[in-house]
């Protein structure tokens with residue numbers, strides 16, 4: 513084969529190999545290869561250690577007590593909905609009350625709907641007039657909220673909707689007879705140009721939130737519509753990662769989320785953590801996840817809404833932590849800016865429980881026993897924190913390898929010691945018969961090794 517041909521052949525080989533590498537980098541979501549698609553593991557670890565956060569859904573729609581964005585063109589005519597901001601004047605808004613409520617609840621971070629699907633921005637944005645500065649209130653609320661969070665040592669995060677049913681340059685509208693979740697369809701050149709214009713708007717606003725409000729997280733949502741593609745998700749993640757190397761970005765930046773349960777773990781898609789919604793995610797210590805949940809049923813404020821009981825809230829927290837997930841618990845403030853007393857009361861109740869049991873919450877990981885309706889557990893160093901969600905009576909049997917020595921067992925609340933016997937691979941706990949806390953009592957088991965060494969799967973309790 514002539515020298516020239518060999519050279520050309522080798523060159524082709526090099527180009528082909530390079531293109532393979534490029535494709536690999538492009539589509540390896542979690543970005544083994546492409547640094548712009550890499551999760552900042554240190555930020556993620558700090559996030560996982562915080563365990564519990566406040567979600568806030570709020571906007572002019574609270575004037576009507578209907579659901580944010582989804583009631584537009586449904587319960588509230590579009591014209592009326594899009595003009596609610598002209599009456600929105602939350603004079604009783606006090607960031608210290610919101611942050612104080614989060615702190616009282618034991619929450620370590622806060623995520624607010626800076627812009628939901630209805631397109632309204634809760635800050636004075638340079639890139640739109642459809643924002644708080646255009647309301648009778650006349651100014652944004654994010655600056656004050658971010659400052660109060662800073663003061664209180666609470667991390668400030670921002671929810672940001674990918675879909676925007678208000679803006680003309682966003683091609684999907686809701687409600688619409690053809691509206692569909694997750695149906696993909698190719699973008700024609702005209703629509704692509706529209707989306708390019710819209711994405712520039714998004715990037716400008718996101719830069720504002722990162723540069724001027726120091727948000728620690730972009731909690732994307734509304735990624736399910738056909739106008740948003742995998743390529744756009746990857747590009748957006750890379751853009752934000754280049755803007756801020758520490759920022760956390762949930763998996764709704766891309767198309768990898770698998771419905772409300774979000775069990776898929778597809779590395780081709782970008783995102784730092786999964787986001788089960790209105791349900792507790794499955795036990796998973798490999799891939800970070802965070803369940804988001806309403807305190808009632810609606811995300812935005814609904815007058816006289818029935819709220820989850822304190823017990824249900826604490827059990828939801830316990831089982832989420834036991835599954836090694838974070839819990840982002842939602843409140844919907846009222847149109848005057850206050851969080852209603854019922855929601856404040858519930859948050860306080862959760863906070864009182866956490867203040868007694870915080871050692872079993874912050875900086876812990878889930879397992880080794882998988883959560884059930886009766887128990888959940890977390891661990892940290894050589895301590896296992898067993899959450900009893902129901903009174904097991906005087907005797908409780910737990911499967912645990914015989915080799916693992918129990919050095920001490922006691923109630924976290926009050927410290928009363930508990931006697932533990934062994935029967936082969938079974939632990940026999942002798943309990944006093946009354947739990948120090950009827951809602952949920954934590955038993956601490958100090959063992960002879962780091963609890964993270966115990967394989968979670970084997971120990972399933974019924």
Ligand code: FHN
Pocket residue numbers: 580581733734789804811
């Ligand atoms: O449509 C939104 C909904 O309004 C709310 O923001 C939740 C919170 O995670 N997410 C979407 C529904 O999946």
